[in-house]
Amino acid sequence: MKIAIFPGTFDPFTLGHYSIVERALPLFDRIVIAVGVNNQKRTLFSVDERLDCIRSLYCGNDRVEVIAYSELTVDTARSCGAQFIVRGVRMIQDFEYEKNLAVVNRELSGIETVFLYTLPELGHVSSSIVRELISYGKDVTDMLPRGMVLPKR
Secondary structure, eight states: OOEEEEEEOOTTOOHHHHHHHHHHGGGOSEEEEEEEOOTTSOOSSOHHHHHHHHHHHHTTOTTEEEEEEOSOHHHHHHHHTOSEEEEEEOSHHHHHHHHHHHHHHHHHHOOEEEEEEOOGGGTTOOHHHHHHHHHTTOOOGGGSOTTOOOOOO
């Protein structure tokens, strides 16, 4: 069984993240969306809120599991039985960072990273932009997966 982990903070889970999962599903038997818990990062939404939002999107899809984690991604990948890490790449700066991380992860664990490039029409969507728009009370519906409802702020 080919299992991939898709790690991230997902604060919030955007249409770009959703697109990566949907495009990765044909490549793998199972995808574990791993919501990172990092006390050094200040998040808008709690880990439970992020988990609930993402789980509601994939309710009924037994090929997608949503978990929280606070250890190294490769350690979580191992505990999930994942042989692959899926990462989305929006721009060249993302690629440089992600490439270095992929090399370290492979050296630590032998786990391969699979990069999926963001669809051009979603290249401008990022969690940080969505958070900023939310902080100004703007509607971010078009940047979120259809049907996703964020907790009120």
